[in-house]
Amino acid sequence: MARSVPVILPSSLWGVRAVILVLLGTSPYSFDRLARAIDELAGQHSWDVFMQTGNTHYEPVNCRHADFIPHEQVQSLVKDCDILVTQGGAGSIHEGLVTGSPIVAVPRRVELNESQVEQTELVQAMEQTGRLIAVYNVEDLYDSIQTAYTFHPIQGEPNRIPELISQYLKQV
Amino acid sequence: MTDFKRPRVLIVCSAGGHLTEALLAIKDVEMDFDVATFYLPHLRVPQSAKALHFLIDPHISLWKYAVNALQSLWLMLKIRPHIVLTTGAGIAIACALIGKCFGCKLIFIETAASVSQLSRTGKFLYRYADLFIVQWPGLCQLYSRAVYGGCVL
Numbered sequence: 001m002a003r004s005v006p007v008i009l010p011s012s013l014w015g016v017r018a019v020i021l022v023l024l025g026t027s028p029y030s031f032d033r034l035a036r037a038i039d040e041l042a043g044q045h046s047w048d049v050f051m052q053t054g055n056t057h058y059e060p061v062n063c064r065h066a067d068f069i070p071h072e073q074v075q076s077l078v079k080d081c082d083i084l085v086t087q088g089g090a091g092s093i094h095e096g097l098v099t100g101s102p103i104v105a106v107p108r109r110v111e112l113n114e115s116q117v118e119q120t121e122l123v124q125a126m127e128q129t130g131r132l133i134a135v136y137n138v139e140d141l142y143d144s145i146q147t148a149y150t151f152h153p154i155q156g157e158p159n160r161i162p163e164l165i166s167q168y169l170k171q172v
Numbered sequence: 173m174t175d176f177k178r179p180r181v182l183i184v185c186s187a188g189g190h191l192t193e194a195l196l197a198i199k200d201v202e203m204d205f206d207v208a209t210f211y212l213p214h215l216r217v218p219q220s221a222k223a224l225h226f227l228i229d230p231h232i233s234l235w236k237y238a239v240n241a242l243q244s245l246w247l248m249l250k251i252r253p254h255i256v257l258t259t260g261a262g263i264a265i266a267c268a269l270i271g272k273c274f275g276c277k278l279i280f281i282e283t284a285a286s287v288s289q290l291s292r293t294g295k296f297l298y299r300y301a302d303l304f305i306v307q308w309p310g311l312c313q314l315y316s317r318a319v320y321g322g323c324v325l
Binding site: 025026027028067068069070071088089090091092093094097116117118119121122124125126156157158159160161162164165166168169172 | 179181187188189190191192193196197198199200201202203212213214216229231232254255257261277279281283284285286287288291302303305307308319321322323324325
């Protein structure tokens with residue numbers, strides 16, 4: 001029988017603790033591809049998943065979910081999760097980078113009407129510097145999530161943008 | 173010591189990632205600032221912000237751009253900033269241009285998402301920006317006035 005209410009699966013009871021947080025960002029476009037893929041995997045593998053769906057229309061049945069939750073709650077979920085699965089947006093990725101959680105990032109694609117702007121380049125660039133695991137095809141999600149358990153993201157180099165702005169403000 | 177008058181800055185950008193990047197970009201910078209963005213549930217700005225203003229997100233609608241332009245004009249008259257700072261996207265174009273007419277300086281920080289080419293807003297505002305910062309080095313070769321600042325993420 002199909003389940004109609006989201007159920008929190010107590011996977012930790014039999015020793016398989018898999019707490020996965022999914023962030024789909026604030027884009028006005030729907031990102032059904034990722035939401036559906038995670039939802040199916042969560043059902044198959046009894047993962048404990050929380051998904052912030054944002055403006056995505058797909059309604060998960062195997063995950064706890066909400067459209068938007070307060071930022072402090074996002075931060076504490078990111079801190080406590082084992083793996084952060086996210087869209088390829090700067091804001092969502094940043095949440096994982098600050099806590100050092102393993103990030104699996106799936107870029108939205110313009111040609112699939114998932115975004116107005118390209119996310120692939122950012123995800124590729126961050127993948128090349130070892131800061132996250134990139135997934136371009138949702139069929140690879142399961143393997144990438146398994147890899148993510150032993151993934152240690154590399155710290156980024158400090159940027160000097162605040163310094164550039166400070167300098168400029170003193171000039172004008 | 174001469175008096176360093178704190179400049180008044182208007183940060184205008186889309187909510188979500190754009191705003192996250194803008195707030196990271198001004199981390200520990202001494203200035204008074206207002207934030208203008210569109211409404212999003214649970215939106216929060218740092219306490220150091222003087223005020224939070226809302227503009228309509230034009231997205232891809234021309235008539236919303238017109239509404240946004242009127243709102244922006246009102247906002248700019250009310251705040252009278254010295255500097256407009258933005259990370260995009262379309263929501264910020266009107267404020268940036270009105271600012272230029274009023275003699276404000278424009279700081280544009282290209283989003284981290286633009287690695288090999290500028291965003292549409294970036295391309296458009298490049299010629300008007302007084303300080304144009306990019307987060308990936310490759311863009312400096314294409315745009316000579318762009319300053320590489322590293323990635324805020």
